[in-house]
Every structure is written in C-alpha cells, then in structure tokens.
Amino acid sequence: MSNQVAAAARRKDKSASALVEICSVRLGSALYGMPISHILEIVGGARPQPVPLAPSFVGGLVHYRGDVLTAVSLRQLLRMPPLDGPQDILVLESSGGCFGLLVDSVGEVLTVPAADFEPNPSTLDEARRDLIAGAYKLQNALMVMLDPERLDPVRLGVAEAA
Amino acid sequence: MDELTREFLIESQEGLDRMERCLTDLEERPDDAALLADIFRSVHTIKGTTGFLGFKRLEELAHSGENLLGMLREGKLKVSAPIITALLHLLDGLRSILKTIEAEDSEGDGSDAAMIETLEQLQAPAKSDAHKQGAHAHSASANAHAASKPAAPVELPAAVVHKEPVAAVEVAAPKASAPPILPPPPESAEAEATRAKAAPGTSAAESTLRVDVALLNRMMNLVGELVLTRNQVLQATSADPKMTLLSRRLDMVTADLRESVMKARMQPVSNVFSKMPRIVRDLAQSLHRRVRLQMEGQETELDKSLLEAIKDPLTHAVRNSLDHGIEPPDVRETAGKDPEGTLRLRAMQEGSHVIIEVSDDGAGIAVEKVRAKAIERGLISGDRAALQPERELLQLIFLPGFSTATAVTNVSGRGVGMDVVKTNVEKIGGKVEIDSRVGKGTTLRLRIPLTLAIIPALIVRSVHQSFALPQGALSELVHVTPEQAATTIEWIEDAPLYRLRGKLLPLVFLDRLLTPAASADRARDRDSFIAILDADGRRFGLVVDGLADPEEIVVKPLSVALKGIGLYSGATVLGSGDLALILDPSAIAMKAGVTMTTEEEATRLSGEDAADVGKGAEYLLVEAAGRKAAVPLGDVLRIEQMPMSRIEYVGVRPVINFDGQLLPVDDTGGVLAASEGNPEAQIVVVVCREGTRHVGIAVSHVLDVATGAELYEAGTTLRTQGVTLLKECVTGVVNLGGIADLVADESDPNEWSPTAEAMQ
Numbered sequence: 014m015s016n017q018v019a020a021a022a023r024r025k026d027k028s029a030s031a032l033v034e035i036c037s038v039r040l041g042s043a044l045y046g047m048p049i050s051h052i053l054e055i056v057g058g059a060r061p062q063p064v065p066l067a068p069s070f071v072g073g074l075v076h077y078r079g080d081v082l083t084a085v086s087l088r089q090l091l092r093m094p095p096l097d098g099p100q101d102i103l104v105l106e107s108s109g110g111c112f113g114l115l116v117d118s119v120g121e122v123l124t125v126p127a128a129d130f131e132p133n134p135s136t137l138d139e140a141r142r143d144l145i146a147g148a149y150k151l152q153n154a155l156m157v158m159l160d161p162e163r164l165d166p167v168r169l170g171v172a173e174a175a
Numbered sequence: 176m177d178e179l180t181r182e183f184l185i186e187s188q189e190g191l192d193r194m195e196r197c198l199t200d201l202e203e204r205p206d207d208a209a210l211l212a213d214i215f216r217s218v219h220t221i222k223g224t225t226g227f228l229g230f231k232r233l234e235e236l237a238h239s240g241e242n243l244l245g246m247l248r249e250g251k252l253k254v255s256a257p258i259i260t261a262l263l264h265l266l267d268g269l270r271s272i273l274k275t276i277e278a279e280d281s282e283g284d285g286s287d288a289a290m291i292e293t294l295e296q297l298q299a300p301a302k303s304d305a306h307k308q309g310a311h312a313h314s315a316s317a318n319a320h321a322a323s324k325p326a327a328p329v330e331l332p333a334a335v336v337h338k339e340p341v342a343a344v345e346v347a348a349p350k351a352s353a354p355p356i357l358p359p360p361p362e363s364a365e366a367e368a369t370r371a372k373a374a375p376g377t378s379a380a381e382s383t384l385r386v387d388v389a390l391l392n393r394m395m396n397l398v399g400e401l402v403l404t405r406n407q408v409l410q411a412t413s414a415d416p417k418m419t420l421l422s423r424r425l426d427m428v429t430a431d432l433r434e435s436v437m438k439a440r441m442q443p444v445s446n447v448f449s450k451m452p453r454i455v456r457d458l459a460q461s462l463h464r465r466v467r468l469q470m471e472g473q474e475t476e477l478d479k480s481l482l483e484a485i486k487d488p489l490t491h492a493v494r495n496s497l498d499h500g501i502e503p504p505d506v507r508e509t510a511g512k513d514p515e516g517t518l519r520l521r522a523m524q525e526g527s528h529v530i531i532e533v534s535d536d537g538a539g540i541a542v543e544k545v546r547a548k549a550i551e552r553g554l555i556s557g558d559r560a561a562l563q564p565e566r567e568l569l570q571l572i573f574l575p576g577f578s579t580a581t582a583v584t585n586v587s588g589r590g591v592g593m594d595v596v597k598t599n600v601e602k603i604g605g606k607v608e609i610d611s612r613v614g615k616g617t618t619l620r621l622r623i624p625l626t627l628a629i630i631p632a633l634i635v636r637s638v639h640q641s642f643a644l645p646q647g648a649l650s651e652l653v654h655v656t657p658e659q660a661a662t663t664i665e666w667i668e669d670a671p672l673y674r675l676r677g678k679l680l681p682l683v684f685l686d687r688l689l690t691p692a693a694s695a696d697r698a699r700d701r702d703s704f705i706a707i708l709d710a711d712g713r714r715f716g717l718v719v720d721g722l723a724d725p726e727e728i729v730v731k732p733l734s735v736a737l738k739g740i741g742l743y744s745g746a747t748v749l750g751s752g753d754l755a756l757i758l759d760p761s762a763i764a765m766k767a768g769v770t771m772t773t774e775e776e777a778t779r780l781s782g783e784d785a786a787d788v789g790k791g792a793e794y795l796l797v798e799a800a801g802r803k804a805a806v807p808l809g810d811v812l813r814i815e816q817m818p819m820s821r822i823e824y825v826g827v828r829p830v831i832n833f834d835g836q837l838l839p840v841d842d843t844g845g846v847l848a849a850s851e852g853n854p855e856a857q858i859v860v861v862v863c864r865e866g867t868r869h870v871g872i873a874v875s876h877v878l879d880v881a882t883g884a885e886l887y888e889a890g891t892t893l894r895t896q897g898v899t900l901l902k903e904c905v906t907g908v909v910n911l912g913g914i915a916d917l918v919a920d921e922s923d924p925n926e927w928s929p930t931a932e933a934m935q
Contacts, residue, residue, distance in 0.1 A: 062640065062753065062755075064756060065690060066689060066742065067737055067740060068736060068739075071737065074746055074754045075754070076754055081745075083733070083734035110734075166735075166737075167735045167736055170736035170739065
C-alpha cells in the first residue's frame with residue numbers, strides 16, 4: 014500500500030508502543046478518522062456555496078484565508094443523502110493543493126496505538142475501497158480511516174471522467 | 176550561479192537592449208558620434224567584465240566587435256548596412272551566450288569563428304588605410320585576436336567615452352592622426368570596465384531598487400485580500416455612524432495602497448516597443464520592403480505580466496503587417512503611394528484598458544479573398560458567406576489555419592499568427608479588433624486590461640445565488656417586469672428572443688443554463704433583468720433574476736476539477752463575505768450556441784477614416800418637450816437623472832452644483848421651464864464636453880443612439896450645418912458652443928479679460 018497512512022502505520026509498527034493522533038469525524042451514525050498530520054484547519058459551521066453543473070462529489074466552494082477552496086462532500090462520495098444546515102469542514106493538504114472536506118461534524122482527537130491499524134477487508138466493495146485506507150480497532154468500535162490523497166478533487170475529477 | 180555572475184547577466188542584458196535600440200537608430204543617423212559611443216560602451220563593458228569572470232568565448236566575441244566599433248568611432252570606417260547587420264548578429268551571438276550562461280552556468284561550446292571572421296573582414300578597408308598611414312598601432316588593433324592583450328587604439332577611445340558624449344565627439348574626430356599616444360598598461364582594462372559599470376549607474380541606483388517579481392506578485396495578492404476585507408468592513412459598518420469615518424479612511428488607504436502596488440508592477444510599453452525597430456528592420460530587408468516605423472505613446476504603462484504576454488502577439492502583428500500589409504516599393508509606386516510604407520505602433524490608455532494599435536498603410540485585407548478562402552476551407556457555406564457582413568468576415572482571419580497569402584513565405588502566411596494573436600490576447604482578458612480597407616491599410620487593435628487580478632463586475636442573482644459578471648463584456652441592462660415578460664420576450668420554437676431597438680437579440684436564461692433538469696416553463700412570474708453582453712462579437716442577452724451592486728472583485732482561480740465546467744472563469748469573495756462564481760460571457764455564448772453577431776454595426780474607425788468614407792458621426796437622439804434633437808455622441812460625458820430641486824439659478828440661468836463645480840444647463844427645449852415649481856419632477860440632463868468646459872442639456876427623454884447622415888442644401892453641394900438625418904428624420908443638432916459661459920455672463924468684464932478673450 015503506497016499511501017501515507019499505511020506508510021505511517023508501518024513505520025510505527027517497528028516500535029510497537031508508537032501512538033497516532035487521529036481526528037474523528039461523524040457522518041450520520043458512522044465514525045471516520047483522519048490523521049491530524051494532514052489537517053490544516055477545521056472550519057466549523059460553514060455553508061459552502063453550491064456550484065451549478067459541478068461534478069456530484071463537489072459540495073461547493075468555501076472561503077478559506079482569502080482563497081477559494083473546493084469542498085468535497087463526503088456524503089456525496091459515500092452516496093448518502095445530503096444534509097441541510099451548517100456542516101464542518103476539514104481543510105486538508107494534498108499534493109494537488111488545499112481542499113475542503115465536508116463532514117457532518119468533527120469530534121475529538123483520539124490517540125491510538127499504531128499497531129491497531131488494519132487494512133481494508135477484501136470484501137469491501139470497490140467504490141469504497143477507493144476512498145478508505147483501512148481501520149483502527151477501538152475498544153468498542155472501528156474507526157474507518159480516510160486518506161486525504163484519495164479525496165483530492167483533482168483526483169476524483171479524473172476518476173469521474175474516466 | 177554566484178551573485179556576481181547574476182548581476183553581470185542582468186547588466187549585460189540591459190546593455191545589449193540599449194545597444195539594439197542604438198543600432199537601429201544608428202542606421203538612420205550614421206554620423207551620430209554619441210550613439211556610436213553608447214554602443215561602444217555596451218560592448219566594452221561586457222568585454223571587460225567577461226574577462227574578469229573568465230568567460231572566454233564572450234570575451235573574444237565582444238572584443239572583435241569592439242575593434243570594429245572602435246574603427247567606426249574613429250571615423251576610419253563608414254557606417255553601412257552590412258556593418259549594422261554584422262553588429263546585430265554580434266548582438267544576437269552575445270545574447271545567446273548569455274542565455275546559455277544563465278541556463279547552464281557555462282558558455283557552451285559553440286564556435287564563433289565565422290562571426291569573428293566577418294567582423295574582421297568588415298574592418299579590412301580601414302586596415303589597408305591604416306597601413307598606408309604606416310600607423311603601427313592601428314594594424315595591431317586590426318590583427319589583435321587575443322583579448323588578453325587589449326589593443327591600444329581600442330583602449331584609448333574607451334578612456335574618452337567615460338566622459339560626457341560631447342567630449343567623445345571632440346576627441347574622436349582628430350583620432351586618425353593621434354597614434355603617438357601611449358598605450359595604457361593592460362591591467363587598466365579591468366579598472367576601466369568597473370568604472371564604466373559604476374559611472375552611469377550611481378544616480379539611478381540610489382533611488383531605485385531591483386525587486387523580485389515573485390515578491391511583487393505576493394504583494395498584489397495581499398492587497399487583493401485587503402480590498403476584500405475592506406469591502407466586508409464597509410458593508411458591516413455602514414449602519415454605524417461612529418465607524419463611518421474610520422471605514423472611509425480604510426477605504427482610501429486601501430485604494431491608495433492598491434494603486435501603488437499596481438504601479439510598482441507597471442512598466443512602460445517602450446520595453447516591448449523598443450524591440451520592434453530591429454524586427455522591422457530585419458523583416459524589411461528580408462522581404463524587400465521599405466518601411467518607416469512610427470511609435471507613439473511609449474510611456475503608456477502596463478502591468479509587467481501583461482506586457483510579457485503581449486510581446487508575442489505584437490511581434491506577430493508586426494510581421495503580418497510587413498508581410499501581408501505593406502507592399503513592395505514598386506507595387507506601392509504603381510498604386511500611387513509613397514514607396515516607403517508606414518507602420519504605426521500606438522499605445523494609449525482608455526479607461527481601464529490600454530489600447531495598442533498596429534496600423535499599416537498597406538494593401539489592406541480584401542474581404543472577397545477572405546470570403547473565397549473561407550468557402551474553400553469549408554469554414555462557412557457559400558450561401559452564408561454571401562450574407563455575412565464584412566466585419567464578421569474579417570474576424571475569420573483569426574481562425575486557426577487561416578491565411579490569405581498566396582505564397583507561404585518564411586515570415587508569415589502559414590496561417591499561424593492571427594489566431595495566436597487572438598488567443599494570447601484573450602488569455603489575459605483582452606480583445607482584438609481589426610479594421611481594414613482595401614488599398615488603404617489595416618489596423619489591428621489590441622485592448623488589454625490594465626490589471627489582471629482585480630476587475631469591475633456586476634453582481635447578478637440567479638438560482639438563489641450570486642454571480643459576478645465582468646463589466647468589460649456588459650453593454651447595457653434591460654429590466655423586464657413579469658407583465659412585460661409575456662409580450663417582450665418572444666420565441667421562435669425554443670429560442671427566446673428580445674427585441675432590442677427593433678433588432679432580435681438571442682436570450683440565454685442563466686437559471687435554465689445552470690439547472691438543465693428544471694422545467695422548460697416559459698412563463699416567468701418574477702422580475703427579469705437582461706444583461707446585454709458582447710463577448711467577442713457574440714451579442715446576446717443573459718436573463719438573470721436580480722441585480723446587486725457593481726463591485727470590484729478579486730479574481731480567485733478555480734480548482735482544476737471545476738474548470739471543466741467551462742462556464743466560470745473563477746470565483747470571488749463578495750463584500751458580504753459570500754462567495755460568487757465569475758461568469759465567463761464567451762463560454763456562456765458558446766455553450767448556448769450563440770454565434771457571431773450578424774448585426775451590422777458601424778465599424779469604428781479613427782477620425783480621419785470616418786471623414787474619408789463620408790460615414791456620418793453618431794448622435795444621441797433626445798427628446799425635449801416633444802421635439803427631437805441630436806447631440807454628438809462623442810461629446811456626451813454622461814447622462815444624469817435628477818429631481819428638479821437640484822436645479823439652481825444664477826440670475827436667470829439654470830445651473831447644477833456638482834460638489835462645488837457649476838454646470839451651466841441649456842434649456843432651449845423648455846424642459847426646465849415646464850416643470851418649474853414642481854421640485855419632485857424628474858428631469859434628465861445630458862452632460863457634454865464643449866472645448867475644455869462641461870455643459871448640461873436639459874431633456875425630457877433620451878431616445879437612442881443613431882448614425883447621422885449628411886444633408887445637402889438643395890441645388891448645391893454644401894453640407895448643411897446644424898442638422899443631420901437621423902433615422903430618416905431631419906433632426907437639429909444641439910449647438911454646444913452656443914451655450915453661454917457662466918463666467919462670461921456673470922463676471923465683471925475687467926477681471927476675466929486675458930483668458931476668456933483667448934477662449935472666445
């Protein structure tokens with residue numbers, strides 16, 4: 014696996030006691046995680062400006078420090094019904110520049126042992142496997158890890174065109 | 176690359192640029208000693224510094240050029256075309272080595288033997304002279320190859336030119352008989368080179384500073400941010416009287432700052448124009464044309480990035496003019512023209528645009544040829560071509576691969592060129608227009624925006640969100656109420672149309688365009704606004720739901736994922752803090768299938784041309800108390816609507832007070848007299864320019880703009896004065912000069928006599 018999350022996990026494997034900080038986000042009832050190393054900022058209560066005729070994964074535009082960021086809607090990507098009202102935005106940095114990720118709400122930052130990471134099960138359907146890096150085993154739940162590189166609108170745009 | 180080399184590169188480039196300008200000048204004024212001295216200095220400085228930095232190839236090349244220049248300066252050789260050509264080649268040679276150094280930090284391993292050989296051969300006649308005179312030092316100079324051993328006669332003048340050019344003239348003249356002066360010691364070469372480098376630079380260096388363009392770009396972005404924040408502050412504080420003063424100051428400071436930063440990025444167009452004499456000269460020689468180049472408005476300033484961007488289009492345009500425009504001298508003579516053609520480069524600022532015109536007095540573009548070619552290439556069908564107005568046909572030459580040249584020359588005619596001009600200019604938000612008359616010449620007009628980052632835009636509303644519409648493309652706005660919509664918006668099948676002053680204008684509904692899934696219901700139960708847009712000759716009306724204020728917006732690029740949509744050219748943050756997408760009028764026109772206009776518009780011509788063709792001027796048609804009158808459109812500054820209460824009287828003369836400036840109002844039509852005593856009545860005042868003053872004309876309505884036709888008095892060929900034929904009706908033209916001066920009326924005649932009399 015070439016992505017950074019997995020690479021980080023592998024690195025951490027060597028020292029079994031290594032801990033990873035993960036920001037938890039909520040989408041409906043499900044819990045997702047994003048390594049905090051990729052998060053530039055969290056913007057709460059944003060109302061993205063819709064872009065008519067844009068690809069479906071685009072949740073709109075948001076104003077972030079003088080720049081106009083394209084926000085990717087995680088709900089759209091996971092084929093969930095859209096949510097009314099303000100949403101939280103994770104400002105992420107990927108190789109293609111900055112972009113926003115629209116989620117229902119941002120939760121606490123969890124510190125988990127790197128060793129608890131497991132890659133995607135082979136039974137996961139193709140579409141989801143493209144977006145999800147794997148999962149951390151928490152005591153009473155699984156935290157599904159998102160990979161910022163895979164959520165980059167440029168990459169998604171190419172994938173959609175193909 | 177070390178600092179010293181970098182500095183050397185920059186300085187040498189500047190030196191060579193100057194040399195290029197001087198060389199083309201020198202061809203016209205071969206006896207100008209100051210010019211020669213200047214050229215000599217450029218080459219000498221390069222030679223001196225290269226020796227110091229150890230660039231052997233450059234040094235040898237510069238040295239052989241310096242020898243030749245030395246002889247020219249001493250008057251032993253006469254300036255001739257082959258010499259200029261050789262020196263220009265030398266310049267190119269030096270430039271290409273400098274470029275290699277910049278890229279690879281080494282001189283590269285090309286050979287300059289051929290060029291050095293040519294340069295030496297050109298010295299030959301002088302060399303034999305020198306032999307006759309038996310002057311040992313001179314022959315030494317001609318034979319000198321090695322730069323490590325600077326030749327004496329070359330060094331001598333070098334010492335001279337460091338003084339004022341006047342001194343150079345005096346000393347250079349008797350030079351031929353001055354060999355006995357002792358050659359200076361070789362090590363002085365470096366010392367002199369450094370002196371030469373330092374001397375002209377000191378005064379400028381103290382007051383100027385080189386700044387990285389990247390830093391300027393960053394400053395520009397930050398100022399953009401500030402403008403945005405200011406807009407938000409202004410909107411947020413508008414209700415609070417305590418903040419008004421502060422926010423007004425913020426507004427002013429921001430505007431000033433923005434202007435200063437923009438100014439820092441401005442460069443005169445002469446930076447690009449100065450390359451043209453050389454290009455014109457070379458082309459004229461290879462094409463056997465005789466061309467006189469006239470340049471105007473070189474001091475006009477343009478943003479650096481834009482200046483870079485127009486360099487190529489301008490070169491293309493100049494090439495085209497020489498190759499296709501200006502005819503060979505014999506052809507010109509047969510046509511009864513001056514065998515020497517004129518190419519005119521003109522730059523001027525017009526509002527928020529800079530206009531750059533490339534005009535020639537050549538053959539012009541034969542519209543018939545364009546038509547034939549377009550049919551041959553299958554660009555348009557024969558029937559359509561027959562109907563197309565000239566203006567639109569001329570636009571065809573901007574299509575890729577279009578060329579009317581019968582022979583492909585190595586300069587142009589391959590059909591690349593005009594489309595490059597157009598695409599490059601449009602890329603930076605500019606426009607290209609072309610005017611051409613067969614036998615008279617062609618004028619290509621580039622309209623370049625002053626700046627890229629901040630543009631004026633009208634904020635419009637549709638599908639419950641705001642969009643920014645660049646004002647550059649906007650020509651007028653029409654308000655249609657729901658009741659009117661049923662009758663004024665007409666349909667041919669599914670195509671909506673609006674009747675604008677009798678012409679059908681295709682309409683594009685923004686909401687339908689953006690939400691294709693929505694029902695195609697024609698009825699509109701809300702107010703509509705039609706923004707009439709002119710995007711590259713495509714004229715159409717964009718129907719939106721509402722209008723907000725115009726705003727100066729800061730253009731932010733869109734992510735690649737959204738560029739694919741094609742309708743938006745960027746996004747911006749509005750004063751309210753909301754985001755708005757910036758609409759791209761040409762893309763909308765394209766997407767909606769609007770083709771180039773078939774509306775025959777009066778081709779805009781420069782004043783002299785207009786007189787040539789006898790085409791009438793444009794007039795503003797106004798109505799005053801039931802009678803129609805015409806005001807020359809060129810004189811109209813603006814049209815103001817105001818309540819009658821704004822009108823005040825000085826004696827019996829009506830005036831309007833504009834912030835302390837009194838505007839005399841003409842009431843020949845009796846509009847003011849009719850509404851007197853009713854301060855609520857709305858009147859319309861057309862503000863005009865008359866000479867150096869402004870005057871107002873009170874009217875009831877402004878009706879239209881129309882082109883006037885001339886009238887002649889029956890039985891004579893005398894043009895009638897003061898009347899014109901507008902829309903088939905004889906209409907009186909308002910005599911602006913007849914509106915009396917306020918000063919002349921009211922003041923003591925003894926006080927104003929000198930100036931006012933001069934004006935009478």
